[in-house]
Amino acid sequence: MLEEVVATRYVTPLREGGSLPGIVEADDLGTYVMKFTGAGQGRKTLVAEVICGRLAQRLRLRVPELVQIELDPVIGLGEPDQEVQELLKASGGLNLGMDYLPGSIGFDPLAYAVDPVEAGRVVWFDALINNVDRSWRNPNMLVWHGELWLIDHGATMIWHHNWPGAQGAAAKAYNASDHALAPVGPDIAAAAAALAPLVTEELLTEVAADVPDEWLVDEPGFGSTDELRRAYVEVLLARAGTIHERISMEAVAKAPSQPPGWLADRLAVRPREKKSDSR
Template sequence: MLKEVVATRYVTPLREGGSLPGIVEADDLGTYVMKFTGAGQGRKTLVAEVICGRLGRRLGLRVPELVQMQLDPVIGLSEPDQEVQELLKASGGLNLGMDYLPGSLGFDPLAYQVGPEEAGRIVWFDAVINNVDRSWRNPNMLVWHGDLWLIDHGATMIWHHNWPSAKNYGSKPYDASDHVLATFAPDVASAAAELAPLVTEELLTEVAADVPDAWLEEEAGFGTTDELRRAYVQVLLERAASVHTRITFGPPTPTGPSRAPGWLSERLAPPARQQDEKKDGTR
């Protein structure tokens, strides 16, 4: 189960996120990015954060530690921003905290090189969880102490917004043309060979058990929270087994709405051309 802490001080909002997460201090002396149950996206984004974040960590990917965070709305009485006050008032009780990475920088594909192996592991993982929010427009990755960290998994597992059609998602393809790491030659096959055998029913059951019952209750079509957890397990288990055979990369263009930017792939072209020119004596 996730460690539980109590928020002791609201520090500042993070306005980059649509759900208005905030930096919060807790009674364990830690600092966290808090995601609120009262945010407009609803509790399913928190469910996705827990299942995908915990799965990523169990597979050896760098995902900040997650905690359950108790919030007393009185903490926001001194907050001058009315929007933040209303969010805190609407989020009393159990919320989600993500370990804050001080001094981290947003991932810039022009400034940070990613090897094919690491790129393949991340693309494969995103394909399993059907992450639609790791694009070159919005990478949702941080560089901290020289390492790449994955954040913000609320826009994953889109099938849980329409459970009657969820059975079709186990075998659906994943278009990675828009993925921020598409131009780093991700070795998806090696990633699948390494990681897919680790995604067992037992592992997924343990990951799903980390989601608090309060965020799973009263889901239409399910009699119990355990029944709902099994539904998550079934879809992820099927996707992990074979999704690598259905990951596609379209041709990169700088203007296409669902393609990686062409200027990014071209950054590797000059050295290659220089080598060719040396071989044929043109330089």
């Protein structure tokens, strides 16, 4: 289970994301990026963050540590921003925190080289969870202490917004042509060989168990939270074995979200530059 802490101070909002996460301090003296149950996207965003974040960690991808944060809405009484006040009032109880990485910077493909092996692992993982939110326009990756960290997995596992069609979603392809790391030439085959055998029923069951019950209750079509957890396990397990065969990285003609040619060309040579500079 996730460690539980208590928020002691709301520091500042992070307005880059649509859900308006905020930086908070907690009673363990830690600082966290907090995502709220009262945000417009709802608790399923937090469920996705937990399942995908914990799964990434088990696959040895770098994701900030996750905690449960207990929030007393009174903490927002001194907040001058009305929007933030309303969000805090609507989010009393258990929320989600991600370890704040001080000094981290947003991933810039021109400043940080990613080799094809690491890129392949990230793309394969995103295909598994159907992450549609790691494009070159919005990479949702940070560089911290010289290493790549993955953040923001709330827009994943789109099938949990329509459970009757979830099994069909397991067989769907993943279009990675817009992925931030696609121009690097990700080694998908190597990633599948290394990671797919690790995604077992046992591992997925353990990951799903980390989601607090209160974020899973009253889901239509399910008689219990354990039954709902099982549904997450079944879809991810069905995708893991063969998703590498259905990853496409062919650019769509005239797609407005494709990176400009100069960026794609530069990305394509970055891993070779990094290797040649090593001593």
